[in-house]
Amino acid sequence: AHAFAFAPSPPGFVVRSSTALGVSAGVFYTTQTGNTETVAGYIAEAADLEMEDIADVEDDEIEELDTLIVGAPTWHTGAETERSGTEWDTWLYETLPDIDVKGKNVAVFGCGDQMSYSDNFADAVGELYDLFEAAGANMVGATSTDGYEHSDSKAMRDGKFVGLLCDEDNQYDLSEERAKSWVEQLKSEGAL
Numbered sequence: 008a009h010a011f012a013f014a015p016s017p018p019g020f021v022v023r024s025s026t027a028l029g030v031s032a033g034v035f036y037t038t039q040t041g042n043t044e045t046v047a048g049y050i051a052e053a054a055d056l057e058m059e060d061i062a063d064v065e066d067d068e069i070e071e072l073d074t075l076i077v078g079a080p081t082w083h084t085g086a087e088t089e090r091s092g093t094e095w096d097t098w099l100y101e102t103l104p105d106i107d108v109k110g111k112n113v114a115v116f117g118c119g120d121q122m123s124y125s126d127n128f129a130d131a132v133g134e135l136y137d138l139f140e141a142a143g144a145n146m147v148g149a150t151s152t153d154g155y156e157h158s159d160s161k162a163m164r165d166g167k168f169v170g171l172l173c174d175e176d177n178q179y180d181l182s183e184e185r186a187k188s189w190v191e192q193l194k195s196e197g198a199l
């Protein structure tokens with residue numbers, strides 16, 4: 008009996024965390040060079056949640072959660088769709104339509120390079136936002152653009168960013184604090 012208690016989780020085990028207020032939530036990300044995974048780690052640690060690459064996630068795992076925190080890098084500069092260059096490009100168009108996310112809280116985040124890609128800073132975060140919103144999710148976590156030097160971004164609505172934008176290329180020293188205060192904001196918005 009004791010051995011069982013320490014046995015590894017069986018395959019297909021649902022990774023899920025519950026916050027102090029009983030909200031079930033998870034952090035889901037993709038990455039090419041590790042930056043978005045780093046930021047996902049800051050968020051997961053601050054919120055005491057599990058994090059997982061979206062490529063490894065089962066559909067029913069998503070459906071059971073109250074709040075999804077989803078993050079992407081931007082690699083396809085200037086693209087209208089499939090901007091991330093990661094698994095989200097497939098997941099958003101082939102998996103999301105089959106999942107019921109209506110009424111779930113969704114907060115989006117991502118990494119970009121505001122200096123080298125100043126006209127397209129973190130555009131893929133705007134795509135995450137648009138598709139989850141169109142699917143009926145309750146979008147939370149918009150942030151101020153103060154402290155950034157980009158010229159344009161498809162992740163902006165009404166003068167704000169639609170979620171948390173981090174720049175590990177130029178402002179890596181700000182990411183952890185930005186993640187911490189964003190998690191506090193998500194709590195105040197009732198999403199955690």
Ligand SMILES: Cc1cc2nc3c(=O)[nH]c(=O)nc-3n(C[C@H](O)[C@H](O)[C@H](O)COP(=O)(O)O)c2cc1C
Binds near residue numbers: 082118119129
């Ligand atoms: C070829 C290439 C294209 C990129 N395009 C963009 C872009 O359009 N917008 C942006 O903000 N960052 C762009 N970036 C920067 C990456 O998004 C940034 O380095 C990010 O932190 C990478 O995240 P990852 O390590 O999680 O993949 C690009 C980088 C490269 C090398």
